[in-house]
């Protein structure tokens with residue numbers, strides 16, 4: 335593939351730029367996870383076209399790289415939705431009824447955990463502790479954390495994202 339090819343429509347990064355990120359990280363011991371984070375931070379996901387480049391740089395098989403990417407829920411292999419909604423499923427949030435909130439969120443957004451709504455507006459993802467255990471349940475929309483989120487507060491937060499779109 336041409337190194338100047340742009341990865342998927344949503345990614346502005348060319349494979350040549352991704353290769354530069356890989357090269358910078360491949361020299362570091364234990365550099366695989368930092369490289370995956372760097373690519374995802376830059377593009378929003380790990381483009382499948384980058385897997386052979388990563389495998390090559392780290393002397394791994396494509397299957398091994400794919401295995402690492404899929405092991406960590408944090409990594410995405412498709413472009414993210416416009417709004418990524420993360421709901422904490424760790425212990426404190428569970429004890430304060432996050433299961434009810436998740437059921438409500440899935441119904442409200444029209445997608446289940448690890449999925450994206452049909453219109454591509456929302457992705458719903460689990461997260462394990464947002465550091466707001468004393469004020470759970472906690473969620474994160476984009477980069478912003480919200481605590482004590484009830485179903486009605488969730489609806490208000492989602493409404494805000496629609497208004498800001």
Ligand code: FES
Nearest residue numbers: 422424464466467
């Ligand atoms: S357990 Fe949910 S914020 Fe810590």
